[in-house]
Amino acid sequence: MELYKLGIKAAREGLEKGDFTSAEIVESLYKRYNEVNPEIGAYLYFDIDHALELAKASPKAVPIAIKDLINVKGQPCTCASKILKGYLSPYDATVISNLKKNSFIPCGRVNMDEFAMGSSTENSALGVTRNPYDLTRVPGGSSGGSAAAVGGDMCIAALGSDTGGSIRQPASFCNCVGIKPSYGRVSRYGVTAFASSLDQVGPMTKSVEDAAVLLGALAGCDQMDGTTPEVPVPDYAKLLERASMKGVKIGVAKEYFDVTGLDPEVKRITDEALKKCEEAGAELVEVSLPHTEYAMAVYYIIAPAEASANLARFDGVRYGHRSSEAVDVYSLYTKSRAEGFGPEVKRRIIIGTFVLSSGYQDAYYTQALKVRTLIKRDFDEAFKKCDCLLTPCAPTPAFKFKELQDPLTMYLNDLFTIPSSLAGVCASAVPAGFTNNTKLPVGVQFICPGYEEGRLLSISKAFEDIC
Amino acid sequence: MDEITMDIDVEYTAKLARLELTEQERTTFQAQLDGIVKYVQKISEVDVSDVPPMMHGREIVNRFREDVVRPSLDVQTALSNAPKRVGDEFLLPKIVEGAES
Numbered sequence: 409m410e411l412y413k414l415g416i417k418a419a420r421e422g423l424e425k426g427d428f429t430s431a432e433i434v435e436s437l438y439k440r441y442n443e444v445n446p447e448i449g450a451y452l453y454f455d456i457d458h459a460l461e462l463a464k465a466s467p468k469a470v471p472i473a474i475k476d477l478i479n480v481k482g483q484p485c486t487c488a489s490k491i492l493k494g495y496l497s498p499y500d501a502t503v504i505s506n507l508k509k510n511s512f513i514p515c516g517r518v519n520m521d522e523f524a525m526g527s528s529t530e531n532s533a534l535g536v537t538r539n540p541y542d543l544t545r546v547p548g549g550s551s552g553g554s555a556a557a558v559g560g561d562m563c564i565a566a567l568g569s570d571t572g573g574s575i576r577q578p579a580s581f582c583n584c585v586g587i588k589p590s591y592g593r594v595s596r597y598g599v600t601a602f603a604s605s606l607d608q609v610g611p612m613t614k615s616v617e618d619a620a621v622l623l624g625a626l627a628g629c630d631q632m633d634g635t636t637p638e639v640p641v642p643d644y645a646k647l648l649e650r651a652s653m654k655g656v657k658i659g660v661a662k663e664y665f666d667v668t669g670l671d672p673e674v675k676r677i678t679d680e681a682l683k684k685c686e687e688a689g690a691e692l693v694e695v696s697l698p699h700t701e702y703a704m705a706v707y708y709i710i711a712p713a714e715a716s717a718n719l720a721r722f723d724g725v726r727y728g729h730r731s732s733e734a735v736d737v738y739s740l741y742t743k744s745r746a747e748g749f750g751p752e753v754k755r756r757i758i759i760g761t762f763v764l765s766s767g768y769q770d771a772y773y774t775q776a777l778k779v780r781t782l783i784k785r786d787f788d789e790a791f792k793k794c795d796c797l798l799t800p801c802a803p804t805p806a807f808k809f810k811e812l813q814d815p816l817t818m819y820l821n822d823l824f825t826i827p828s829s830l831a832g833v834c835a836s837a838v839p840a841g842f843t844n845n846t847k848l849p850v851g852v853q854f855i856c857p858g859y860e861e862g863r864l865l866s867i868s869k870a871f872e873d874i875c
Numbered sequence: 876m877d878e879i880t881m882d883i884d885v886e887y888t889a890k891l892a893r894l895e896l897t898e899q900e901r902t903t904f905q906a907q908l909d910g911i912v913k914y915v916q917k918i919s920e921v922d923v924s925d926v927p928p929m930m931h932g933r934e935i936v937n938r939f940r941e942d943v944v945r946p947s948l949d950v951q952t953a954l955s956n957a958p959k960r961v962g963d964e965f966l967l968p969k970i971v972e973g974a975e976s
Contacts, residue, residue, distance in 0.1 A: 498952045591932025605932045634938045635931070705915040716892060723893075725965055727956035737970050738893075746895035754894060755904060759911060761892040762883045771881060771919065777928030779921050784929055815907050816914055832932040858933060 411436035413561050416470055416618040420511075423468045430463035433564065434471055434515060440562055441516070449537045450547075450557040452476055453484055454516040462513040471515030472507060472622070473563035475554050477524060477600040478609065480504050480514045487600050488532035489522045491722050491729045491748025501598025502630045503567065503609050510625035518553030518566060522750045523719065524574055524602045526550050527821040530809065531752045539581060541849055545806040548578030554612045555582035559849070565613040565622055569599060571606045572707050573802070573825025576837035579612055580801035580851030583839045585619045585868070586612045588825070590858040591832035592637055594623075595630035603714040606829050616838065616869040620644035623861060639859055647862045651869040654689035658682070659794030663700035664824055671804040673843040677850045678800045681840045681871070685798065688874045693794045697786035702779050703827040708819060709763045709776040710830070715753075716760025722748060755815060780830050787831040787857070796867050797855040799824050801837045805848035828855045836868045840875055883912045 411433045414422070422428050438456045445451050451473070459471065474480060477487045479497035481504075486492040504514055521531035529537045529552025537552045539545040540560030547556040551568030554575075558566050559582030568575040570588040579586030587610045594609045601607060611622035627641045660682060665675070686692055724730035724744030731743035749757070763772035790797065803823055812818045828835045837851040854871070856864040885905040889896050896904065950963050959966040 495956050498948055498955060592935070605930070631940065635933070635935055637933075637935070699921070702918050702921060705918045708911060709915050709918070720893075724958060725967060728958070730958035734968055736968050739895075740968055741893035742895035745893060749894070751900070751903075754889075754896070754900070755907060755911075757892050757894060758885060758888050758904060759883075759908060762888045762908075762912070763915075765888065765891060768881070772915065774928055775918050775921075775923060776915075777930060778923035778926045779918050780929040781926050782921065782923070814910075816910050819911075830929075 410440070412440040414564055415614040416565050416621050417615065419470045419564050423470070429467045430469045430471065430513065431460055431467065434459045434463045437471060437515060437563060444560060444562060447538065447543065448540055448556050448560050448562065449535050450518050450553045450560060450562050451516050452486065452488065452519050452534055452553065455483065458483065459513070459515045466508070466511065466513055469511045469513045470564055472512050473516050473518045473554060473557045473566040474504070474514045475551055475566070475568050476517045476520055477569060478503060478567060479598040483517065485600065486534060487523045488520045488534050489748065489750065489753070490533045493729065495727055499598060502595035502632055503626050504598065506626055506628070512625060516563065518557050520553055521550035522753050523600065523715070524550040524569055524571055525715070525752050525756055527573070527577055527818055528807070528812070529553065531750060533750050539806045541583065542806065542846070545808050545848070546581070548581035548802070548806060550574040551578050551612060555579055555584050558582065558584040558612050558614060565611060565618055567609055568612045569607060569609045570829065571603050572711060572829050573822040575610050575612060576825045576835060576851070576853055577802045577821060579837035581806040581849065583849035584612050584614065584837070585616050585839070586610065586837040587619050587623055587861070587864070588829065588835045589623065589627065589861060590834040592635045593834070593859065593861065594626045595633040595636050597630055597632035601718040603711040604718060605714060606711060616865060616872045617645060617648055619836070620648055620865045623865070627861070642862045644862055644865050647866055648869045651866040651873070652689070653685055653870040653874065656685070656690040656796070656867055656870070657693050657794040658685055658690050659693050659695040659790050659797040661695050661697050661700070661790065661797060661799065663697050664799040667803065667823065669803050669820060670800060674800050674802070674804060674850055677841040678852055681852045681875070682798060684874050685871065688870070695790040695793055695797070697790055697827065699779065699782045699786050700827050703783055703830055704819065704823060706776045706779050706783065706830060707822070707826045708759070709772050710780065712756040712760030713764050713773050714760070716757045716764065719753070719757055752815070783827055784831040787828070787833055791857045795856070795863060799853045799855065801825065801851040801853040805843050805846065805850050824853060833858045834861050834864050836864055838868045838871055881912070881916060883908050
């Protein structure tokens with residue numbers, strides 16, 4: 409078997425037994441990269457020399473593909489934006505240090521929507537990523553490169569990041585497992601900020617077991633990120649040994665099913681998933697999250713607001729693109745930013761600036777923060793009646809390139825993933841089947857209360873076993 | 876709420892955001908952002924009296940640490956990505972009117 413096909417668990421077993429070395433896995437991945445990357449475009453950058461150097465220093469480490477917004481010392485970190493062309497990271501993000509401490513090494517950088525803003529990776533300024541299951545379709549986004557690399561067997565596993573669904577929707581489109589950890593579970597130090605009250609890094613893998621191992625390596629309190637609490641990280645992989653659907657109370661919320669725009673095949677696959685869970689001993693419980701219909705609007709106020717502040721750091725002074733046309737400080741800012749940012753990033757900066765500007769802040773931003781409280785309360789109430797929620801992950805399977813031209817239509821892709829992001833709880837995407845005619849993968853989403861990743865992974869594993 | 880004053884003026888907002896737009900971008904963005912702003916206005920129909928704002932992804936309080944010097948990036952590394960520099964400083968266009976740059 410080709411080593412690039414392995415997941416984390418199988419790779420670790422082989423490395424332990426001495427069947428192969430980390431460097432041999434890296435070589436195999438590089439061969440695969442040269443063969444299929446010109447077509448799939450999952451990677452933006454693959455420095456074989458650096459990867460081999462790390463692999464030789466840790467001969468039992470498993471290589472992990474890294475989304476292009478996470479800093480790895482000495483490597484580019486472009487966030488798929490022209491504004492960071494030529495930038496080299498001066499330090500490792502905490503998640504990268506954590507990987508290294510747990511016998512993983514970073515290996516290659518994968519494509520994304522510019523600054524993680526998008527749902528198809530079409531907003532990358534640096535290249536096209538295609539869905540490995542159908543090259544005429546998008547891989548989803550913003551972690552589209554991560555998903556295409558996992559789904560296309562171009563990596564052992566990958567790191568993605570999720571602000572409103574950027575791990576889960578591409579995982580669903582490319583047949584991967586993806587975990588959006590609870591807010592604060594994983595350090596954001598060294599991860600380029602999009603929306604700071606929402607961003608989380610998480611694993612994208614070939615199995616739930618792999619996701620458990622990788623999340624265990626990433627999670628934990630970090631002195632460099634004040635939002636990471638001192639909540640112990642359980643041995644997630646060990647918890648999976650007892651995974652079972654028996655007696656699990658699964659909440660079914662009508663707000664996630666009675667939705668215009670929900671593709672009939674996605675609905676069929678999600679309904680079948682519920683049925684399989686019930687047959688395996690789970691109890692289906694009806695729940696309601698009445699403020700779900702406002703989540704999209706709340707998100708498209710809060711996320712751009714935070715993004716407009718975070719992206720103010722791109723001023724052409726300390727790093728990033730500087731316009732050669734700049735003659736004074738004002739034009740240094742306006743021209744450097746105009747030349748460096750792509751259209752979606754500009755749109756979001758403008759919306760964010762608008763909702764925070766004098767005269768509008770109370771009506772938009774502050775109102776959105778209050779409705780966010782109500783959305784969070786909906787989850788608190790629902791979880792009094794059930795252990796988890798099962799919902800569709802994305803309203804459709806992977807769509808074609810240029811199919812969604814209008815920004816608002818594109819935003820609606822995150823309909824089912826945004827509410828849990830706003831609430832700060834944890835959620836997974838788990839492969840659930842394929843559409844009948846187009847044979848495209850479709851995942852379902854499980855949602856658990858905050859800091860219940862152990863439960864989330866166990867239920868996801870039990871589902872994977874019966875699916 | 877007065878509907879008219881709730882609209883977005885893309886040209887003005889882009890100036891606040893220090894973003895130069897082409898004529899084409901101004902027109903396209905104005906149409907697109909009108910649609911988005913109209914969509915997000917639906918939150919105004921929610922009754923939020925007595926509801927506190929959720930400021931962050933989870934309830935957190937300030938975490939303090941001892942104010943001690945720790946290892947950090949050296950000057951050369953910190954300046955390594957500067958678009959323009961002179962010695963140990965960032966080089967910028969003239970900021971103060973009348974001063975020599």
